Amino acid sequence: MPFSLKNRSTTNTTKNTTKSSKKLRQPLTATLCSAALALGISAPVSAAETELPSTMTWSSYDVGSAGYAEASAIADAFGKKYGTRIRIQPSGSAIGRLQPLLSGRADVGFLATETFFAAEGVHDFSTRRWGPQDLRAIAGRPSSIGIFTAADANIKTMADLKGRRFAYVAGNPSINVKCDAFLAFAGLTRDDLEAVMFPTYASAMSSLARNEADASCTTTTPSHVYELAESPRGIRWLEMDPNDTEAWDKLNKVAPFLAPYEETVGAGISEADPVNIVAYRYPVLAVRADASADEVYSMLKALDETYPMYKDATAVMPRWNINLSGVPSIDVPFHDGAIRYLEEKGIWTEDLQAWNDQRTERLNALLQAWPQAVTASEGKSDDEFARIWEHHRQQALNSL
Numbered sequence: 202m203p204f205s206l207k208n209r210s211t212t213n214t215t216k217n218t219t220k221s222s223k224k225l226r227q228p229l230t231a232t233l234c235s236a237a238l239a240l241g242i243s244a245p246v247s248a249a250e251t252e253l254p255s256t257m258t259w260s261s262y263d264v265g266s267a268g269y270a271e272a273s274a275i276a277d278a279f280g281k282k283y284g285t286r287i288r289i290q291p292s293g294s295a296i297g298r299l300q301p302l303l304s305g306r307a308d309v310g311f312l313a314t315e316t317f318f319a320a321e322g323v324h325d326f327s328t329r330r331w332g333p334q335d336l337r338a339i340a341g342r343p344s345s346i347g348i349f350t351a352a353d354a355n356i357k358t359m360a361d362l363k364g365r366r367f368a369y370v371a372g373n374p375s376i377n378v379k380c381d382a383f384l385a386f387a388g389l390t391r392d393d394l395e396a397v398m399f400p401t402y403a404s405a406m407s408s409l410a411r412n413e414a415d416a417s418c419t420t421t422t423p424s425h426v427y428e429l430a431e432s433p434r435g436i437r438w439l440e441m442d443p444n445d446t447e448a449w450d451k452l453n454k455v456a457p458f459l460a461p462y463e464e465t466v467g468a469g470i471s472e473a474d475p476v477n478i479v480a481y482r483y484p485v486l487a488v489r490a491d492a493s494a495d496e497v498y499s500m501l502k503a504l505d506e507t508y509p510m511y512k513d514a515t516a517v518m519p520r521w522n523i524n525l526s527g528v529p530s531i532d533v534p535f536h537d538g539a540i541r542y543l544e545e546k547g548i549w550t551e552d553l554q555a556w557n558d559q560r561t562e563r564l565n566a567l568l569q570a571w572p573q574a575v576t577a578s579e580g581k582s583d584d585e586f587a588r589i590w591e592h593h594r595q596q597a598l599n600s601l
Contacts, residue, residue, distance in 0.1 A: 253283045257279075258287070259310065260310045262313065298313075298315065309339065317533065322594065329575065335564065336490065338482075340523065341526055343481075346420050347418060347421065347464070348438070349416065349417065349418070349437065351412075351429065351437070352436055356439070358439065369398050371399065378455065387448070406423060421468060429468065438467075438469060441477055443463075487532075488536060494537050494541065501543070523546065528548065569597070
């Protein structure tokens with residue numbers, strides 16, 4: 202069962218919780234409620250001075266993206282508090298963001314879902330040059346995403362999507378894999394829909410207002426969903442029961458980095474009319490698995506200590522609070538250095554460690570399967586290699 206994020210305010214209790222606009226919770230396991238502490242209250246941590254390198258390089262999405270803006274705000278806080286000079290290296294491609302990190306030219310990546318793709322050895326990372334990458338997470342703020350439909354399409358549940366026009370984005374696995382995971386939640390696949398492929402994200406998201414599709418998936422605040430809400434068709438977000446263990450198990454087989462989330466901001470959404478959808482992590486602060494545990498510890502500690510300095514930089518920056526950003530679910534396992542700091546803060550629990558162990562086991566199984574696929578495909582074409590790798594990959598996952 203994934204870790205659920207829900208907007209709700211609480212009062213200070215013996216479970217060490219406090220008022221919060223976003224709170225992590227585990228619907229079926231009581232201990233997970235204490236694992237994800239509400240914002241602002243944590244166990245004491247060592248008062249030792251935080252040590253950061255004098256210079257750092259971070260990779261991120263393009264200039265103008267949310268990821269770049271957030272990396273810039275955090276870098277500015279690090280500079281003011283610790284004197285660390287940070288160079289942000291932007292790139293519009295997944296490879297462009299990962300390559301500097303993997304080669305050691307970047308210390309940390311402010312990454313998107315390519316973190317998961319790289320660890321899984323899929324999409325851009327399924328070629329002989331790449332394969333599964335041994336990555337770890339430091340933290341990652343939650344960002345909501347869900348399935349939206351035209352209100353007049355009379356699609357009221359996930360099951361109602363069967364046979365309907367569903368908009369996909371050509372060449373955009375980051376969006377499409379999340380859409381496929383949502384379908385799995387309802388026991389559906391693309392074969393159960395009329396999957397309509399659009400050439401760009403903008404054309405896919407605006408297709409509902411043009412009556413060229415009936416549903417798709419995206420975040421809750423792009424202009425396209427507001428346009429649909431204001432159009433004659435109207436908008437509806439499909440609810441995903443956070444307590445449906447069987448459905449979440451199906452979803453997690455496709456995208457184990459997603460978690461239940463109650464959203465109160467977006468087109469057709471409000472505090473008075475929230476929606477249960479999901480959260481993924483963007484940006485994900487990622488490092489190589491062999492990164493120094495002490496350096497990762499210091500990075501997360503600095504992220505936590507400077508939170509008051511950057512939390513108001515954008516509307517979503519409060520979600521970097523360590524009680525939200527420092528817990529699963531996330532694209533890859535947490536680094537041991539990050540876990541050490543989270544334990545000191547009283548955030549990390551046995552349940553969170555169990556999640557991390559399971560996620561590490563999955564990644565290790567893929568790392569072990571990769572050389573077997575490479576050996577089995579020697580002298581074969583790239584197309585044959587792709588089939589051989591997918592076979593070995595599925596065998597590895599089925600063995601878990």
